[in-house]
Amino acid sequence: MSLALHINGMDSDLWQAHLAAQWHDSPVEIWPAITDPNAVEYAVTWRHQAGSLGHYRNLRAIFSLGAGVDHIFADPQLPDVPVVRVVDGDLTGRMSEWVVMHCLMHMRQQRMYDWQQSERIWASDPLQPAAQDVRVGIMGLGVLGQDAGHKLKTIGFNVAGWARRPRQLSGIETYAGAGELDAFLARTDILVCLLPLTPETRGILNASLFEKLARDGAVPGPVLLNAGRGQLQVEADILESLESGVLRAAVLDVFEQEPLPQESELWHHPAVTISPHNAAISNPQAIAAFIAGQIKAFQAGAPLTHVVDRARQY
Amino acid sequence: MSLALHINGMDSDLWQAHLAAQWHDSPVEIWPAITDPNAVEYAVTWRHQAGSLGHYRNLRAIFSLGAGVDHIFADPQLPDVPVVRVVDGDLTGRMSEWVVMHCLMHMRQQRMYDWQQSERIWASDPLQPAAQDVRVGIMGLGVLGQDAGHKLKTIGFNVAGWARRPRQLSGIETYAGAGELDAFLARTDILVCLLPLTPETRGILNASLFEKLARDGAVPGPVLLNAGRGQLQVEADILESLESGVLRAAVLDVFEQEPLPQESELWHHPAVTISPHNAAISNPQAIAAFIAGQIKAFQAGAPLTHVVDRARQY
Numbered sequence: 001m002s003l004a005l006h007i008n009g010m011d012s013d014l015w016q017a018h019l020a021a022q023w024h025d026s027p028v029e030i031w032p033a034i035t036d037p038n039a040v041e042y043a044v045t046w047r048h049q050a051g052s053l054g055h056y057r058n059l060r061a062i063f064s065l066g067a068g069v070d071h072i073f074a075d076p077q078l079p080d081v082p083v084v085r086v087v088d089g090d091l092t093g094r095m096s097e098w099v100v101m102h103c104l105m106h107m108r109q110q111r112m113y114d115w116q117q118s119e120r121i122w123a124s125d126p127l128q129p130a131a132q133d134v135r136v137g138i139m140g141l142g143v144l145g146q147d148a149g150h151k152l153k154t155i156g157f158n159v160a161g162w163a164r165r166p167r168q169l170s171g172i173e174t175y176a177g178a179g180e181l182d183a184f185l186a187r188t189d190i191l192v193c194l195l196p197l198t199p200e201t202r203g204i205l206n207a208s209l210f211e212k213l214a215r216d217g218a219v220p221g222p223v224l225l226n227a228g229r230g231q232l233q234v235e236a237d238i239l240e241s242l243e244s245g246v247l248r249a250a251v252l253d254v255f256e257q258e259p260l261p262q263e264s265e266l267w268h269h270p271a272v273t274i275s276p277h278n279a280a281i282s283n284p285q286a287i288a289a290f291i292a293g294q295i296k297a298f299q300a301g302a303p304l305t306h307v308v309d310r311a312r313q314y
Numbered sequence: 315m316s317l318a319l320h321i322n323g324m325d326s327d328l329w330q331a332h333l334a335a336q337w338h339d340s341p342v343e344i345w346p347a348i349t350d351p352n353a354v355e356y357a358v359t360w361r362h363q364a365g366s367l368g369h370y371r372n373l374r375a376i377f378s379l380g381a382g383v384d385h386i387f388a389d390p391q392l393p394d395v396p397v398v399r400v401v402d403g404d405l406t407g408r409m410s411e412w413v414v415m416h417c418l419m420h421m422r423q424q425r426m427y428d429w430q431q432s433e434r435i436w437a438s439d440p441l442q443p444a445a446q447d448v449r450v451g452i453m454g455l456g457v458l459g460q461d462a463g464h465k466l467k468t469i470g471f472n473v474a475g476w477a478r479r480p481r482q483l484s485g486i487e488t489y490a491g492a493g494e495l496d497a498f499l500a501r502t503d504i505l506v507c508l509l510p511l512t513p514e515t516r517g518i519l520n521a522s523l524f525e526k527l528a529r530d531g532a533v534p535g536p537v538l539l540n541a542g543r544g545q546l547q548v549e550a551d552i553l554e555s556l557e558s559g560v561l562r563a564a565v566l567d568v569f570e571q572e573p574l575p576q577e578s579e580l581w582h583h584p585a586v587t588i589s590p591h592n593a594a595i596s597n598p599q600a601i602a603a604f605i606a607g608q609i610k611a612f613q614a615g616a617p618l619t620h621v622v623d624r625a626r627q628y
Contacts, residue, residue, distance in 0.1 A: 093444070094444070097445060101415060101424070104411055104418070105415060108412065108415055110419075113589055116590070117581060118582075122572075124590045124595060131408075151469060154468045155410070258436075273431070274431045275427055276438050283444065
């Protein structure tokens with residue numbers, strides 16, 4: 001048995017070291033330097049080259065190094081074996097930190113107070129809303145969306161969620177499917193997007209969606225937070241909606257093109273906050289341990305968990 | 315029965331309206347325009363003039379409009395009746411928002427990413443710590459400190475607390491008294507001060523305390539957050555400790571003198587974040603309802619709650 005790493009845009013050597021630390025007998029090799037393709041039973045991938053996994057006739061499973069798997073399904077010659085996403089408490093917690101921090105910074109008007117400090121102005125906004133009057137709406141209620149929702153709820157926000165299929169979550173009102181999307185948007189002051197990228201969700205964050213968000217909230221809004229995937233958003237629409245006042249602010253961790261091109265107007269827009277796709281940085285050790293644990297259990301006869309549904313692509 | 319308002323630095327008329335809305339028969343009057351001093355059974359105060367409460371021979375209780383009561387005990391001629399502080403879920407929640415937001419902003423290095431954005435730099439810090447490796451220490455474990463502690467814990471931080479007397483809190487390691495203060499400081503990367511101002515705590519946030527904070531943490535530190543009272547801190551020491559590197563950053567909601575004087579160096583120090591004593595703005599309606607509820611129950615024979623211990627002054 002061996003592991004083949006097909007990694008682009010991250011440090012293959014580092015991942016090889018972290019994964020190799022988990023095995024004493026099985027080789028962990030970096031494609032294309034694979035000693036014996038027939039020995040490869042597992043592939044660990046990040047933006048692998050399309051077609052490059054087809055050489056392994058004994059391949060049993062493909063692992064993503066992140067929560068997203070759109071980079072895997074981008075391969076039209078993808079072998080027909082289970083695709084497993086990473087679900088890791090560390091990554092989940094980091095995403096929730098980013099979400100909670102930016103919701104708080106918006107509600108508490110941190111940008112305004114930063115400006116006031118720069119001008120030596122001592123003044124408090126009398127209209128500071130209570131958290132329960134600020135309506136956060138989370139698109140995507142998988143592991144990440146649920147965790148962020150519960151933490152926002154603990155802080156006191158009024159939280160609802162939207163997902164493709166109906167969900168029951170304690171303390172969080174849920175909306176499901178295309179039919180309930182408008183009602184969800186109409187009650188949302190701060191929209192948090194944690195959706196997977198699929199053919200259905202590509203470009204979903206566009207001008208027509210922004211227009212349906214609440215405009216009567218207790219905080220200046222509406223506000224968009226996107227930490228899902230850049231291809232979920234139409235950046236020209238975000239800029240236009242910020243200019244027209246349809247959107248009040250945007251906090252973006254992901255972009256149509258990454259790194260965000262130098263010439264993008266998003267960099268210097270006063271109502272845009274940018275993070276370099278690090279809302280939830282993977283902890284390599286934790287992820288290597290997750291993948292190793294899955295493979296060891298699978299080899300011992302247990303089923304794989306967190307297998308992606310090919311039809312839904314998440 | 316009547317209520318006398320002794321309010322300085324806040325809008326007396328506004329408070330009169332909010333409190334009067336709770337009573338149909340009893341007058342709510344603003345000192346010094348009191349119709350009948352002998353009818354005054356309750357005083358509602360904020361920085362009242364020393365000696366001004368001595369005229370009410372039938373006074374039964376004094377209420378503070380905020381969580382702090384140091385402004386009341388500053389009066390050497392304070393009548394010997396119970397002093398009641400405001401405990402209000404709304405105020406508590408707002409304080410925790412401020413604490414959680416600033417702890418997150420520090421851990422997630424928001425200021426650095428803001429700077430990077432201004433320079434169009436796309437780069438992620440590989441040393442981003444996990445929340446469990448960031449040690450927040452809360453000084454003051456009353457209602458505010460406990461709520462902030464539990465919410466920080468939910469986000470994932472490693473939280474401990476210090477108070478004058480021993481406390482048992484679930485999931486939060488506690489230290490008590492002068493004897494355990496050094497051990498508490500030695501394990502603290504982010505120090506959150508929510509102490510009451512008493513003769514014992516005045517000036518406690520000084521250079522000698524800052525030197526005892528942890529210097530080996532997973533985040534650049536140590537960091538001071540103070541939302542207690544300005545007189546807890548020695549601002550000259552904060553500035554000096556920031557210059558020498560003994561402190562890495564300070565987030566201050568309260569100041570020795572408020573409003574913070576225009577000439578203060580704190581305004582423009584790059585490692586200082588200032589908010590205008592609004593970490594937990596009182597919601598006048600909620601506070602008026604709290605005071606009215608207390609008085610009505612007391613009139614009906616129930617004991618007052620949240621009565622301040624005169625010896626401890628909190």
